[in-house]
Amino acid sequence: MALRFYNTLSQQVETFSPARDNIVRMYTCGPTVYDYAHIGNFRTFTFVDLLRRWLRTNGFGLDHVMNITDVDDKIIRNAVAQRKSLAEYTAVYTEAFRKDCATLRLEEPERLVPATGHIDDMVEAIERLSASHHTYSSEGSVYYRISSFPGYGKLSHNDFSGNLAGARVDVDEYEKADARDFALWKAPKEGEPFWETALGPGRPGWHIECSVMAIKYLGETLDIHAGGIDLIFPHHENEIAQSEALTGQPFARFWLHAEFLMVEGQKMSKSLGNYFTLRDILERGHSPEAIRYLLASVPYRKSLNFTFDGLKSAKTAIDRLRNFKLRLETDRYPEGQSEELAARTAQACKGFTESLNDDLNTAEALGAVFEYVRDANSAMDAGTFRAGNAAAALELLALFDSVFAVLQPAASQGTSDAGVDALVAERTAAKKAKNFARADEIRDQLLAQGIILEDTKSGVRWKRKSP
RNA sequence: GGCGCGGUAGCCAAGUGGUAAGGCAAAGGUCUGCAAAACCUUUAUUCGUCGGUUCGAUCCCGACCCGCGCCUCCA
Structure with missing residues (x-):
């Protein structure tokens, strides 16, 4: 349409x-x-x-x-x-x-x-x-x-x-x-x-x-x-x-x-103490991406209830999508292509597009993306996700992010990516040598810097903790 | 009073005349040296209330209740 x-x-x-x-x-x-x-x-x-x-x-x-x-x-x-x-x-x-x-x-x-x-x-x-x-x-x-x-x-x-x-x-x-x-x-x-x-x-x-x-x-x-x-x-x-x-x-x-935005179910006003600038919310430790996601996720013609719970929920939802993207980029899949999955990817793209074409129905568009993410994750777990399905999945995420623009984390600081990679490699070697003390030490050290390691079937991968 | 919007699970929220998407939370599980992270599964006989139309209504009509906006500066 x-x-x-x-x-x-x-x-x-x-x-x-x-x-x-x-x-x-x-x-x-x-x-x-x-x-x-x-x-x-x-x-x-x-x-x-x-x-x-x-x-x-x-x-x-x-x-x-x-x-x-x-x-x-x-x-x-x-x-x-x-x-x-x-x-x-x-x-x-x-x-x-x-x-x-x-x-x-x-x-x-x-x-x-x-x-x-x-x-x-x-x-x-x-x-x-x-x-x-x-x-x-x-x-x-x-x-x-x-x-x-x-x-x-x-x-x-x-x-x-x-x-x-x-x-x-x-x-x-x-x-x-x-x-x-x-x-x-x-x-x-x-x-x-x-x-x-x-x-x-x-x-x-x-x-x-x-x-x-x-x-x-x-x-x-x-x-x-x-x-x-x-x-x-x-x-x-x-x-x-x-x-x-x-x-x-x-x-x-x-x-x-x-439509209007409400804060915690009430009209925003200075006298109620629920009047927030962007700066106020960032100071409370929330990420710009979470704020953007929350503001974007409710269709524009519906009044939006802005809450700090909602902000947390938005952050977790973004994490889910980022995790899926990371998994797509780092896991290895058997050669070939699953036709069934290819069809689902196409369906998700279509659903996303149709929803936004319908007077920018962002809530429905998000539904199409998350439904696909669940299906694809299940396929990965079941081993039916193939290498040939990855490109289309990444394209769907790119389409999503060309509008929502929340997948890319804000610029990070601290240890460089290469530095993290080196420590991760050292930990993997220590684990192999059954030197778990050293392996855990590195894991804790990285965690202190906000870096989370994920041990998966196809090896270790890492990500920076989002605020 | 006039005009307009909305009331769907604990929270956010989509939706269609044929029997309720999705996200968060919660509970269970998988994986793991231990963890963490991640992933999976489950979770509304019911859609503000009462009538009506219909074989059938959350979705159509009417009345009512509740919340919100504009009518004055305002995103």
């Missing part, structure tokens, strides 16, 4: 292919760099990474833009409090974000673009919106007039056509004609940084950066726009209103949204 995604816009699963060139033009909402990103943010970014990787496996090229929101109320507040410039303040968290992404093996998008690098583009877009009567000004700020856009509400499936009974009024400190209108340009308040522009002094509202940067780099209609589910309203709804008013074209063909 072809690749298909659930589209928030149509509320249906639809077959996906890019509109032109076999290149997927994709825009995803990035971080607001006012602090370190938390594990909930990374749930969404991990989803985006899986999406990137799986699109590529489907043979598509990628042109993916992600924004860095480096100007907003919180950033201004914090920067002013610390007597830093905006750029000075946001540089720290932008860099931290990139580093955290690298730690989680999240690929960097083709373009990672900062809002503040596009002020002129935004001003120009706002002027065009004004020229077509989609805006009004009030006290130095410019607002988007929602009543000027008939399709408003089509993404979040809210009906705004009637009166706005029950709607909150005047939630902003700025003056708006209608509660649902939103700021395109904000006049500066006392002591706030601002840009001097044709619109007057001020700074851009939140939503306009995404419309402007997406259209600038990817064109009037995106193939995919993705982000967290909480962005559907108002952020993405507002992006549509701005973009479609500007271009007259549909802004994005597919809208994909990742």
Whole structure:
């Protein structure tokens, strides 16, 4: 079956292919760099990474833009409090974000673009919106007039056509004609940084950066726009209103949204003490691979309960796959090929692919891999696994890891591989000579360095203990 | 109140109108000089509750209960 995604816009699963060139033009909402990103943010970014990787496996090229929101109320507040410039303040968290992404093996998008690098583009877009009567000004700020856009509400499936009974009024400190209108340009308040522009002094509202940067780099209609589910309203709804008013074209063909992450069954919040950054979790001794696996293993449209038990379980699951890979690479098998096993390998590959094609059903895809691992291990035990079956098995693992990216352990330290090999050889010789004392001494010595020896039928092999 | 998501074994979780994938944990076993590691086996007559449709429902329909999200900044 072809690749298909659930589209928030149509509320249906639809077959996906890019509109032109076999290149997927994709825009995803990035971080607001006012602090370190938390594990909930990374749930969404991990989803985006899986999406990137799986699109590529489907043979598509990628042109993916992600924004860095480096100007907003919180950033201004914090920067002013610390007597830093905006750029000075946001540089720290932008860099931290990139580093955290690298730690989680999240690929960097083709373009990672900062809002503040596009002020002129935004001003120009706002002027065009004004020229077509989609805006009004009030006290130095410019607002988007929602009543000027008939399709408003089509993404979040809210009906705004009637009166706005029950709607909150005047939630902003700025003056708006209608509660649902939103700021395109904000006049500066006392002591706030601002840009001097044709619109007057001020700074851009939140939503306009995404419309402007997406259209600038990817064109009037995106193939995919993705982000967290909480962005559907108002952020993405507002992006549509701005973009479609500007271009007259549909802004994005597919809208994909990742569900929320909970921590230990509760909403993550600072007051509950369950608010974790990536750094917090790494400090507790968990590996980036385990975190990545846990975030990836629950399909993106289902809320994910992040627990430390789950993290341990993820680590053990990865170990199982790594052990299987090690066994494949080190054991020796009789010549020839088992047709039955070859068929199972092919079936596992197919199952894995079909599952991910089905709106990135990662849980089901993992099922296909683990089922195969059990069957192959059994065949190895029974002696029916043949040398000719190893290559296809390794290919399945490679396919798996091209998406999940957890098999390769993080760079290790300590004794070099060659050094370990030498000690292992010495122990084998000692065992042969029945010098068990020396053999055990070496085993303990290596164990102290986190190296685990496995005595198997076809000889000894070793691995580094994973954190 | 409006819109949306979910309730499947101790935990995480897939799934289909025809009788429950997978992972972790637990218990048993294999291997071994002893160990460790690894591997294998077993583990839900049952899928929130109550009705309905059907030869048959966890999967379809209705009602209800519970949890979560958005509606205001938010991944």
